[in-house]
Amino acid sequence: xxxxxxxxxxxxxxxxxxxxxxxxxxxxxxxxxxxxxxxxxxxxxxxxxxxxxxxxxxxxxxxxxxxxxxxxxxxxxxxxxxxxxxxxxxxxxxxxxxxxxxxxxxxxxxxxxxxxxxxxxxxxxxxxxxx
Numbered sequence: 001x002x003x004x005x006x007x008x009x010x011x012x013x014x015x016x017x018x019x020x021x022x023x024x025x026x027x028x029x030x031x032x033x034x035x036x037x038x039x040x041x042x043x044x045x046x047x048x049x050x051x052x053x054x055x056x057x058x059x060x061x062x063x064x065x066x067x068x069x070x071x072x073x074x075x076x077x078x079x080x081x082x083x084x085x086x087x088x089x090x091x092x093x094x095x096x097x098x099x100x101x102x103x104x105x106x107x108x109x110x111x112x113x114x115x116x117x118x119x120x121x122x123x124x125x126x127x128x129x130x131x
Contacts, residue, residue, distance in 0.1 A: 041130035064091040
């Protein structure tokens with residue numbers, strides 16, 4: 001059985017992110033794509049537009065000196081433009097270690113990602129790590 005095209009798109013996005021292929025990610029996003037990051041730390045908030053989203057991704061890598069690793073666990077779709085990706089993330093930053101699970105709810109329009117709502121398992125841990 002073939003994987004749903006929205007699941008394929010999300011998996012390809014994770015592959016681009018983990019390999020640092022920001023041009024590949026940009027090609028998968030609508031021009032007004034928005035990534036919503038939970039928390040109360042400097043990298044939380046709403047990043048609207050391809051440049052803002054890609055800039056935030058680059059900053060994640062810079063802040064962790066490339067130590068961030070994201071392991072995609074599964075992707076679920078509804079066939080109506082939504083996909084949910086569950087992942088596990090580890091990273092090191094300024095003497096702190098992050099080891100947390102999370103998810104991103106994707107909205108897909110015209111076979112491109114238009115919105116990403118990120119969720120984390122331990123919001124306090126994420127806030128402390130990125131503070």
